[in-house]
Amino acid sequence: MSVDYAAQILEGSHRAAARLISWLEDEDERAYECMRKLYPHTGRAYVVGITGSPGAGKSTLTTALTRVIRKSGLKVGIIAVDPSSPFTGGALLGDRVRMSELADDPDIYIRSMATRGFLGGMAKAAADVVRVLDALGKDVIVIETVGVGQDEVDIVGVADTTCVVMVPGLGDAIQSMKAGIMEIADVFVINKADHPGSDMLCAEICARLDMDAQLRERGWVAPVNKTVAVEGVGLDEMWLSIESHRKYLLDSGRFYDNRRERISREALRMIHGELFRVVREQLEQNGRLDAAVEQLMNRKLDPYTLMRDIVTDWLSSSQCKRRRDEDTQS
Amino acid sequence: MARKIKMIMAKPGLDGHDRGAKLLARICAEAGMEVVYTGLRQTPEMIVAAAEQEDADVVGLSSLSGVHNYFFPRVVELMKQKGMEDVLLVGGGIIPEEDYDFLKKSGMGAIFGPGTPTTEIVEFIQANVRQR
Amino acid sequence: MFEDKVLKKIKADKEKWERGPLAKSLSKSPEAKPVFTTISGAPVERLYTPLDVDDVDYDRDLGYPGTFPFTRGVQPTMYRGRYWTMRQYAGFGDAKSTNERYRYLLEQGQTGLSVAFHLPTQAGYDSDHPLSMGEVGKVGVAIDHIDDMRVLFDRIPLDKVTTSMTMNAPASVLLAMYLAIAKEQEVPWEKVGGTVQNDVLKEIICRGQYIYPPRHSMRLTVDLIEFCQKYVPKWNSISISGYHIREAGSTAAQEMAFTIADGIAYTQACIERGMDVDSFAPRLSFFFNAFTNVLEEVAKFRAGRRYWAKVMLDRFKAKDPRSMMLRFHVQTGGVTLTAQQPLNNIIRVALQTYATALGGAQSLHTNSYDEALCLPTQQAVTVALRTQQIVAEESGATDTIDPLAGSYYVESMTDRIEAEVDEYIKKIDAMGGTLAAIEQGFIQKEIQNSAYRFQKEIESGERVYVGINKYTMEEPPPSGLLKVDMSVGQKKAAELAEYRARRDQAKWKAALDKLREVSSTDENVMPYVIEAVTAKATVGEICDVWRDIFGEYRPKEYV
Ligand code: B12
């Protein structure tokens, strides 16, 4: 590698970070060398997730919140995720439009990402991108998810504080409260509070939170904030809520528990991904997969045995041993 | 994961004509690109910051308000300053043909006028975009 | 329209014709394509007969010109009394060069003025603002202050000519300057006639010259309407515009539907202010497009008149018939004009002018044949104006009122467009009204989708576009284009510095302070804007006062 992107990123180069992120998105091998170097420098930034239904005002809020955060001098990284088209593989990344007033502040880095088929309201590489922005020196990283339904809650796997944005008058409040989205909120934001019905929505959420609190003991009850993101109203309070959640996490020790859990989950996920990739590569190359599928079709073989055999074979294979040797050398 | 062409579609200046820019953004996305639409009222600084942060392979500038000779070269210049010479710059809109030479000399990859089939534009981008 | 017995016979005869002569002809030579559609994509049948208009009730649906539901026109005599106002939208460079263009056009028989401002003024910036760099005088006239306005109307008597100003977010500032100049010319405001666009909703939808968040912008809009209703009774205090919606890509029916949706929002806002509907509605005016498909355009105008009349009667309980009249300006369809073989555009504009005349417009701008190349040259604008004069004087379209009424096709298409408009209005109501529909991007996405569909039709060759996808040819690059050079910007900047230094600072400051104070209350700002411009405050300075108070707005842009 001719250019040391990792070193440049540690010096704050947006351009180097941008390139590394592209490699991560493309799962380009060149990324991992850099990521190894950057890892020791990560874990410092605080990660805020902004999620909610399409058009709830996530981008507007992200922009307005960033303005508030910047007042305290903190540097901000923004990841804005939009869906890829399942048909063409392309994507229209429109969140940045709302953020253009932030575009030429050198202490803000905004990256639009497409989901590239990854479900859950996030881009696959998002967790890695968080690390890049962290290493780049951003103090707070705000992630705007895809406009989500109810199952797309992957944001909790990345964010320290997850803000769930709701809007009055959509009639889906009660609906979504039943589902997972209620569970993941560390902070509730009722945006478009200039629309009628925000008090009612607020009351509904609070009632539901009370009910929850009676059912089980909770150290943290999600505060409910009202905002008018287009007019910048209520953002100071929202930031205070996020900060007090952070304080709660730190005081209660949950912060490290969460991160430990996350790191373990991620490590497993990466191992899983890599194992799968190399095994699959080998099976495809040596033609064993096609042959096995044929046998499975004819019921000459069952997939349970196949799985066990393949794993056993792989572990004792020379290829496996070679990889092990390579890694101890490097 | 297949590499995707990343494109910025930008509207420099106060120009509100966005029919063409939005159309092209959509059509480039349909051609498999990941297109960041910046929206209206972009300064050259904003456009270049976006291109840098997004690691854009292509920057598209759409201008229908007669300000191309002012804005396009400024974008090119800022990109040069940042060492982003390998980014393909394409432009279009209401631009007199007699200005094409000047714009190309100043660093624009190509200029497309009204009536150009969008397929021609997509093909040009695909053929001339950099490798990363 | 027809008796049952007659209809029955027609039905039988038609079937006979279909089975007989038609079937025979089709079997020998099929039609050129399986479906025929208008440029808006609306289906067109082979033949229209009384069967297609069987539920038209003449008195209920058509009536008489100048009476409800105004389908046939808003005045009893229409062009037999007076032609539409011929009003070319013009402006470039500084006030002086534009004033020369105006006086040339008036000499050539133009009957009204229409000011195209440069983008900095439209966005509320002075010519020396950093964001104005490179833009000064480029695509409109640079007006920063009252002295510019005076030059713009030099030797043009404001009691003899009406003026339309395409000015939206800062509409009150430019109207204030105009009224101040009228005062200087000793023309009483009761005599001043004209229009200011003042339509911020469509700026958010498709034109891009917004400044403030919608709520505050609507307040300025209503302030202006309220002020004119009291003090400038002949002024059209808003021009609710579908023109731009169509140019951005909509179909004919969408153009009408979304414009009426905006009209409903403004009417509602005025009523919420406490105004009686009949006090302001007669001064609401509209602005539409005319494409080349003459019959569809005529149907659109007729459907719009009828639908708006019903909206005002049923929804807003207007009593004054004038409140129910859809009075409108037309501009021919710029986006239908090509850079290729530009002279062909003359023919397109002629057809569009004809559609406008048959459709009963109150005023018209015709585009020049160099539309897709540059701002109009003097030669091109002259041809455009002559096109109007030829249609008015020679074509016969103006001799009788609503000559296409009773055409089975046009009546049936009028009904269809009205039904489509109604469907959209119901949908928008269900979303919580126009502003909500805009905030959710519904209107923008509908327009974008139509633009996209149209582009695909052109590129696939499904729809013929002469000079673009058929009958193309090699041409030398166009020459002799109108150009505005950069020196206008430098001149303006220097001149502004001097202007600011020369004015009575105390008076200027007091006027701006007062404006600032009033703007944070509920009081109507108009009188204070007039004071401010008279005290030599600039467009940018006044708009900045509001930026401080209202904040700036960036709408979501839907692709
Ligand atoms: C539609 C239109 C409008 C609409 C815009 C709606 C919208 N949301 O886009 C409305 C009615 C709002 C409008 C308003 C004005 N307009 Co206008 N408008 C046009 C018109 C008729 C068509 C433009 C268009 O959309 N064409 C269809 C699209 C698909 O084509 P396109 O944009 O040209 O794009 C194609 C190519 O140019 C190219 N392309 C374009 N962008 C890009 C970008 C890239 C990266 C690439 C590769 C290619 C590319 O590819 C596209 C596909 O072929 C033109 C004249 C004309 N016929 O071209 C005037 C025109 C552009 N307008 C003009 C003017 C002056 C104005 C105003 C400034 C007038 C005023 N003073 O108020 C206003 C203000 C607008 C504003 N806010 O900035 C002038 C500009 C003159 C000049 N440049 O010298 C023109 C040329 C008309 C004229 N002759 O006077 N307008």
Ligand SMILES: Nc1nc2c(ncn2[C@@H]2O[C@H](COP(=O)(O)OP(=O)(O)OP(=O)(O)O)[C@@H](O)[C@H]2O)c(=O)[nH]1
């Ligand atoms: N009235 C009102 N409108 C708002 C507010 N916040 C955002 N909006 C509008 O809501 C619309 C959607 O805003 P975005 O910020 O793009 O919403 P989003 O959640 O990011 O949307 P997606 O990314 O497409 O899911 C836009 O029209 C905004 O102007 C608010 O507080 N009040």
Ligand SMILES: [Mg+2]
């Ligand atoms: Mg968003």
